[in-house]
Amino acid sequence: xxxxxxxxxxxxxxxxxxxxxxxxxxxxxxxxxxxxxxxxxxxxxxxxxxxxxxxxxxxxxxxxxxxxxxxxxxxxxxxxxxxxxxxxxxxxxxxxxxxxxxxxxxxxxxxxxxxxxxxxxxxxxxxxxxxxxxxxxxxxxxxxxxxxxxxxxxxxxxxxxxxxxxxxxxxxxxxxxxxxxxxxxxxxxxxxxxxxxxxxxxxxxxxxxxxxxxxxxxxxxxxxxxxxxxxxxxxxxxxxxxxxxxxxxxxxxxxxxxxxxxxxxxxxxxxxxxxxxxxxxxxxxxxxxxxxxxxxxxxxxxxxxxxxxxxxxxxxxxxxxxxxxxxxxxxxxxxxxxxxxxxxxxxxxxxxxxxxxxxxxxxxxxxxxxxxxxxxxxxxxxxxxxxxxxxxxxxxxxxxxxxxxxxxxxxxxxxxxxxxxxxxxxxxxxxxxxxxxxxxxxxxxxxxxxxxxxxxxxxxxx
Amino acid sequence: xxxxxxxxxxxxxxxxxxxxxxxxxxxxxxxxxxxxxxxxxxxxxxxxxxxxxxxxxxxxxxxxxxxxxxxxxxxxxxxxxxxxxxxxxxxxxxxxxxxxxxxxxxxxxxxxxxxxxxxxxxxxxxxxxxxxxxxxxxxxxxxxxxxxxxxxxxxxxxxxxxxxxxxxxxxxxxxxxxxxxxxxxxxxxxxxxxxxxxxxxxxxxxxxxxxxxxxxx
Numbered sequence: 001x002x003x004x005x006x007x008x009x010x011x012x013x014x015x016x017x018x019x020x021x022x023x024x025x026x027x028x029x030x031x032x033x034x035x036x037x038x039x040x041x042x043x044x045x046x047x048x049x050x051x052x053x054x055x056x057x058x059x060x061x062x063x064x065x066x067x068x069x070x071x072x073x074x075x076x077x078x079x080x081x082x083x084x085x086x087x088x089x090x091x092x093x094x095x096x097x098x099x100x101x102x103x104x105x106x107x108x109x110x111x112x113x114x115x116x117x118x119x120x121x122x123x124x125x126x127x128x129x130x131x132x133x134x135x136x137x138x139x140x141x142x143x144x145x146x147x148x149x150x151x152x153x154x155x156x157x158x159x160x161x162x163x164x165x166x167x168x169x170x171x172x173x174x175x176x177x178x179x180x181x182x183x184x185x186x187x188x189x190x191x192x193x194x195x196x197x198x199x200x201x202x203x204x205x206x207x208x209x210x211x212x213x214x215x216x217x218x219x220x221x222x223x224x225x226x227x228x229x230x231x232x233x234x235x236x237x238x239x240x241x242x243x244x245x246x247x248x249x250x251x252x253x254x255x256x257x258x259x260x261x262x263x264x265x266x267x268x269x270x271x272x273x274x275x276x277x278x279x280x281x282x283x284x285x286x287x288x289x290x291x292x293x294x295x296x297x298x299x300x301x302x303x304x305x306x307x308x309x310x311x312x313x314x315x316x317x318x319x320x321x322x323x324x325x326x327x328x329x330x331x332x333x334x335x336x337x338x339x340x341x342x343x344x345x346x347x348x349x350x351x352x353x354x355x356x357x358x359x360x361x362x363x364x365x366x367x368x369x370x371x372x373x374x375x376x377x378x379x380x381x382x383x384x385x386x387x388x389x390x391x392x393x394x395x396x397x398x399x400x401x402x403x404x405x406x407x408x409x410x411x412x413x414x415x416x417x418x419x420x421x422x423x424x425x426x427x428x429x430x431x432x433x434x435x436x437x438x439x440x441x442x443x444x445x446x447x448x449x450x451x452x453x454x455x456x457x458x459x460x461x462x
Numbered sequence: 463x464x465x466x467x468x469x470x471x472x473x474x475x476x477x478x479x480x481x482x483x484x485x486x487x488x489x490x491x492x493x494x495x496x497x498x499x500x501x502x503x504x505x506x507x508x509x510x511x512x513x514x515x516x517x518x519x520x521x522x523x524x525x526x527x528x529x530x531x532x533x534x535x536x537x538x539x540x541x542x543x544x545x546x547x548x549x550x551x552x553x554x555x556x557x558x559x560x561x562x563x564x565x566x567x568x569x570x571x572x573x574x575x576x577x578x579x580x581x582x583x584x585x586x587x588x589x590x591x592x593x594x595x596x597x598x599x600x601x602x603x604x605x606x607x608x609x610x611x612x613x614x615x616x617x618x619x620x621x622x623x624x625x626x627x628x629x630x631x632x633x634x635x636x637x638x639x640x641x642x643x644x645x646x647x648x649x650x651x652x653x654x655x656x657x658x659x660x661x662x663x664x665x666x667x668x669x670x671x672x673x674x675x676x677x678x679x
Contacts, residue, residue, distance in 0.1 A: 023525075023528070024525065024528060024529060024532070028525040028529075074567075130617040130647060157616075157617050157618070159617050159618075165621050166617070166618045166621075167565070167618065167619075167621045167622070168565040168566070168616060168618035168619045169564070169565040173618060176618070204618065206565055206566070206616055206618045206619060207565070230567055230568075230569075231568070231569065231570045232570075236567060238567075260570045261523075262520070262523045262524060262574070263523065263524050263570040263573075263574070264524055264525060264570070266523040266524075266525055266526075267520075267523060298523075298524070298570065298571070298574060298665070299520075299664050299665065299666070301646060307520070367646070368646075369617075369646045369647045369648075369649075370649065371649075
């Protein structure tokens with residue numbers, strides 16, 4: 001595989017073009033051409049398709065699109081181009097199952113295939129959701145770390161430091177990012193899982209300097225730093241600086257690509273192709289140990305809509321059939337905690353991901369943006385479902401996901417907001433309210449009785 | 463030249479985002495003696511409205527809107543001087559200065575809002591991403607904007623929206639502009655808390671708010 005420094009050199013010397021020309025004269029026509037050439041068509045009736053040929057065509061389209069388009073560096077206004085040989089070299093030598101975490105909490109992040117019987121990796125946590133207090137932060141991390149199926153922690157965003165709103169790029173950004181790591185480590189220690197890995201370090205950090213500062217206060221080489229491209233197929237020096245630091249420090253990298261449905265990639269077919277195209281970018285440029293895709297709806301702000309589930313499923317199948325880089329999908333659901341809808345949304349995207357070859361990171365509620373609207377209960381059920389559907393056929397999963405969509409998709413625009421963490425759980429002990437536990441049990445029974453999903457008995461609430 | 467009526471061809475070129483084709487058609491229409499205002503009102507405005515409606519129905523997406531807007535702007539560069547020569551002036555919905563705040567590099571949401579505002583007849587000045595609060599204010603003063611629209615995705619960058627309002631107040635210019643905020647981590651509650659004039663959860667909301675704001679001005 002070509003070195004990261006060769007990629008940096010290309011960012012400094014590649015073909016010059018304006019951002020507008022990259023978007024409208026290169027990216028868009030190339031994508032339209034490859035989508036048409038490979039006959040990629042969205043099928044809303046089947047959010048989890050069972051078509052291996054479609055998956056492989058999406059993969060081929062993604063590679064061809066990447067070769068013709070490249071990645072745009074916004075700081076130098078140049079394109080970083082990769083040849084087919086370089087992409088194939090990266091795919092051949094890319095990372096396979098890495099170990100994350102330490103001691104008793106160390107786990108292997110598996111490579112999975114569609115309909116695989118290998119258990120998926122489950123990261124659990126508030127997934128970048130904003131929190132108002134350090135107490136909530138600590139208790140939520142502890143509660144998630146107590147999830148027996150949780151392999152790693154996906155941490156929330158702290159929004160204040162000693163009462164001061166955190167402003168990215170300011171000293172408060174540095175302190176906020178450091179404090180987020182320290183609180184997470186302490187929350188995991190209190191749960192008796194001190195070696196559990198952080199998989200999205202460091203969400204409170206906006207800039208590379210915050211990322212780097214926080215890394216010196218508790219991020220380990222067996223954690224993952226989350227580094228993402230810019231929408232779409234773009235990168236800047238700040239992102240590349242994070243990669244340079246992570247490589248020097250020996251950190252693992254979660255390479256994040258949340259392709260926007262309705263953005264430059266257009267509709268579901270384009271989103272699937274661009275998501276597949278990101279796989280080699282994640283190897284060559286972001287030097288990822290994991291690909292972390294989450295096609296997101298431009299208007300609804302969620303990943304649980306039908307037209308985002310289809311590209312997620314198809315891209316997962318395309319990637320996992322053709323690349324050894326493990327895939328971990330994250331989800332952003334519309335509804336808030338302690339609503340049936342949130343359980344349904346989480347279950348739908350988790351099932352679509354797992355049977356299509358992915359692992360999961362659960363999960364964000366209330367679009368991951370409403371202050372304190374997060375809980376550890378829905379992610380627990382979602383992780384149980386993730387384990388229960390291994391080996392399930394895509395055809396069967398498609399039927400379940402369709403049935404779940406019928407339960408919630410009409411409410412995606414105006415979802416129930418539910419209750420804040422401190423309302424649905426005791427803010428001091430962190431325990432869910434009895435009625436919340438009852439709702440969890442009710443939906444759990446529904447998953448079993450209505451859909452035949454046999455859940456494990458690992459839940460602390462059973 | 464196509465057999466289709468010229469207005470139909472003009473509208474089709476907008477929908478196809480065919481900038482070069484539209485500019486040629488505008489030239490042809492002017493040669494035929496069609497007035498600039500008829501070209502705009504009958505040959506271009508209906509299709510701009512249709513592009514916005516198709517976007518709202520998820521039939522087309524950002525690239526189609528950006529290309530339609532570019533085609534429109536190219537045609538207007540030809541038509542506006544002709545309009546002025548004939549003593550007319552294009553009626554605009556208003557002027558908007560838009561950007562993603564300092565420290566934030568997310569552009570897609572901002573670009574969608576910008577394109578929808580153009581579809582709604584606004585003149586849009588897009589400052590890009592990672593824009594300093596003072597730059598919003600300076601540009602608004604320079605172009606005589608009606609609206610400042612500030613996008614922020616991250617919880618650690620939304621404080622910059624408040625900073626824009628504080629910069630306006632420091633220059634004694636707060637009352638001159640309607641400040642709209644949006645982006646993933648924003649909310650109505652947040653907009654109210656910083657004294658913004660409006661909050662759009664979706665891009666469509668932002669265009670509706672902008673039209674309402676200029677109507678009330």
